[in-house]
Amino acid sequence: MGCCGENRRRAAIKYPSVTRDAPPPDGRTGPESRLRFTGQSAILVRGPVSGRSYAFTKEKPEQAVARPDVEALLRTGLFVPA
Numbered sequence: 001m002g003c004c005g006e007n008r009r010r011a012a013i014k015y016p017s018v019t020r021d022a023p024p025p026d027g028r029t030g031p032e033s034r035l036r037f038t039g040q041s042a043i044l045v046r047g048p049v050s051g052r053s054y055a056f057t058k059e060k061p062e063q064a065v066a067r068p069d070v071e072a073l074l075r076t077g078l079f080v081p082a
Contacts, residue, residue: 032064034082035073048072 037043037056044055047069054065054073062082065073073079 031067033067033070034062035065035070035079036062036082037079039078043078045073 038061039056040058042055042057044053046053047066049068049072050066052066052069054063054069056063074081
């Protein structure tokens with residue numbers, strides 16, 4: 001018969017805690033790539049990975065995008081690498 005602490009130790013081994021990396025304190029998500037919006041009107045998109053919002057306009061069609069979001073935005077056909 002084990003002591004009461006043994007059950008807690010087993011539970012910790014069976015069900016390890018999962019932690020997520022916190023976003024950097026400055027709000028950035030790491031390296032960025034530049035994309036150009038090819039549409040004619042303004043668009044506001046949210047990065048599917050980073051959660052960042054990107055506002056592209058006719059006056060500002062090119063901007064830096066977090067690299068984790070680049071592939072998904074390029075697949076839409078509305079953006080090209082700058």
